[in-house]
Amino acid sequence: MYTATSLNLTRPVCDMATPVETFAWQPLDRTAGDLEGQLYRSFRDRILDGTMPAGQRLPSSRHLAIALGIARSTVVQVYERLKADGYLLAQAGSATRVAAIAAELLPLAPSPTPGLSEPADPPEPARLFAPGMPDLTDFPHASWARYLGARARSLRIHDLGYGEADGLPALREAILDHVAKTRGIFARPEQVLIAPSTRAAINLMSHVLMRPGDAEGNVAWMEEPGYATAQALLRAAGARIVPVPCDEAGIDVSRASGPPPRLIYVTPSHQYPTGTTMSLQRRLALLDVAQAHAAVVIEDDYDSEFQYGSRPIAALQGIDRTGLVAYLGTFSKIFAPGVRVAYAIVPLRLLEEVSAALQLQGSVVPIHIQAALADFMRDGRLRGYIRKMKALYAARMAASVAALQRHCCDILRIGEGAGGLQLATWFRDPHVDDSAVAQHLQANGFAMQPMSRFHLGPARPGLVFGIARVAPAHVEADVARLAALLKSCGGQSLAPGSRETLAVSTCHGLPQG
């Protein structure tokens, strides 16, 4: 037990002068460096486990240094440290002794010494069509490095302090400027709050909107299928999740059942994971329902910049006139996930509360990153990079869709691919076990995710493709191989004879009904 008995100096447990050789057990490893630390831990452990009993006299630093063949100053330092920490007692003019504190300590196994052996990266297997990651091959390392370096040099002392937890004003303005132009956002700069990730922003909003102990009222409507992480975050904040069906026009609030929501989480630009765009009718219906229930809508606009062909439909936030919509954006897809910047544009009536929660939770972004990103945006660099990547992604999406139509049309119904970095597909056979198929494909280098993974209720089986890192030159061959695998792996349920929906004339579109 960790009981603290004080050392009885009048009757020490052991008062004999201990020969210095007794201390030459120290298992010092000269090649490992930090002899002082090694010696310190060695003494400490022996004092704690009772090998060196209370009252035991230590040899002089000079004698021990000679016995161990190390510098005397090292021994002096170790003794000082052990005294400062209470393991040794020293009184002027008398010998250094072990203090009595450790006598009754439990001899429990200590944590292992830091090994500092970073596990080598396993060779990354081919992960064709893995969703979630943008392509970072053309990330502008050199110019981003210049911006970061320049900002790190020019930051004032004042900037390096705790600053505003809400974020750097310059970045909040640059973001607002960007989304006002590209997404039709209406807000003031102070409504833009900076966070390290969309997850952190959802977490923040959930904790502000969910009330502890109000199990009845803490209802969140979520898209079905939808973003599982958002569901997990809301659940952790105490929400009851009510799945609301999505079709080709997005979430259909007229089909929602159950208790009224306090929060509705949606991905209107590119529904996650189906990629469909919410129609204007559905947007207005959603805002109507939210207003009726005084619910807050979280609009997660994670990759709306990548819209191919048509101009992206403006954000829900911009058509909301009642201050119900909190808009979330991120730099993970349009710049790089590792930069770790996202933001929430919060309705004015919630601003004070959300800002206070952000301040309290300390989920903040380094000033250097914020300042450099603000400059990078102001100088049009981000716009240029997005433009470049959008053209690449459009070509990859088109190549993927075309190849899938050529090779897999009899097995899969294929989403439109009008935007975003994901492409949804559905098995024509509704009895396919998409998890099992995905697992089989995984073993063959394909990394699509099964559609059932995004469902709370029963799922129409399908596969979600990531197209960001597709190589157009190889996509034809990859998809041909995929088709062969799909035809072989499914057994009966994927065999042509069992297909129920071959009558559908197009390869495109979400499953009906």
Next chain:
Amino acid sequence: MYTATSLNLTRPVCDMATPVETFAWQPLDRTAGDLEGQLYRSFRDRILDGTMPAGQRLPSSRHLAIALGIARSTVVQVYERLKADGYLLAQAGSATRVAAIAAELLPLAPSPTPGLSEPADPPEPARLFAPGMPDLTDFPHASWARYLGARARSLRIHDLGYGEADGLPALREAILDHVAKTRGIFARPEQVLIAPSTRAAINLMSHVLMRPGDAEGNVAWMEEPGYATAQALLRAAGARIVPVPCDEAGIDVSRASGPPPRLIYVTPSHQYPTGTTMSLQRRLALLDVAQAHAAVVIEDDYDSEFQYGSRPIAALQGIDRTGLVAYLGTFSKIFAPGVRVAYAIVPLRLLEEVSAALQLQGSVVPIHIQAALADFMRDGRLRGYIRKMKALYAARMAASVAALQRHCCDILRIGEGAGGLQLATWFRDPHVDDSAVAQHLQANGFAMQPMSRFHLGPARPGLVFGIARVAPAHVEADVARLAALLKSCGGQSLAPGSRETLAVSTCHGLPQG
């Protein structure tokens, strides 16, 4: 405005070779040390306020060194720093000149963002003795910028992805290496989790440890007085706070009453805000109690590096043999708050759960900052900076303590000031309303915080001083003025006649009882 107009070299504002004597105004204080910093600031301020106009030629480093009677290398360093920061221009073969950036400067220092309408900072009022902030005057901007820039250039594509939510392995190892040596921490690198702030780390731990709906069991013991933000975070996670009294030896768990804890939050190195160090006896008693209740101890070691005189006592985590202690550290005090890096070293048995919560909440730190900081630590740069700042802080603490003893000893009992960036004092008169006094002082440029602010229950009134940004040359005069204010402001309750405790013979120490 810091509009970056490039210097028009064909029509320099001032092209005369300025005689070196003109620069002999530098008010260098040789006794204060850091001549380089003094000279740098002196030039910088004159460039910013227009005393040295754009285009002005500087004397050669050799001539200026002779004129000022200092080493030439010092002048060279200062010139390099001013060039790196953009105050000076130099082209090969021509003289060093003042850059044009300062031409349209407001008398206030606005942000240097080009073309950005960032509102100018209001002039910061003198906030003498404000606690909480380290001194960032000597922050190594140039070398940190080099590390950041170099890392931003060399990061691989793979690094820019979502990465490990737990943090970059290289940084986790560098941190562990540092705290193993300086704080006696025992852990494996994978136990080190990176977070953007201590607040985020406390928030994370609270959400893992508190169980929704278990109002009875969600008990957290906190130091009294203690860190109000930690209390607020725990409360937000559903904890019932039980204050446990602290005295000169730290938290006294034998005086705890009420239900058993699930979590105990402590600041053993420098108790916040009293600055006292928890004794070894108390540490062992605390671990005993934690073990008996299977409670987790959160050890917040926020500024233990700054220990003056004696060697810092090793961390609680290192003597814990039962895996009960979660150790929190931060770079806010030893580097800069704006860098936004902190960490938690989590007991193995909690690791999986805490890591999953961190991953879910997305409270993550940009890869560029993590990678640059790992390099900065590995190269010993952080160690060097800490060493330098520790010497400065030690001098400031000593000067503050000495001045307070001379001028305020009859009104205040003064803490030891053995470490940290705060100095606690208590009014000898226990009836003083410290909030009212602090408010009155605030109006006169003093920013100490009232001790009552750190108490949940009744407080012994006092003032908490921040010493990090004290100017030793002015502290005597500042404290004399403070003493006069204290004597005038308190009215009856501060008048000598009402002092009950003048019999106490020393100025030092916490209030007894």
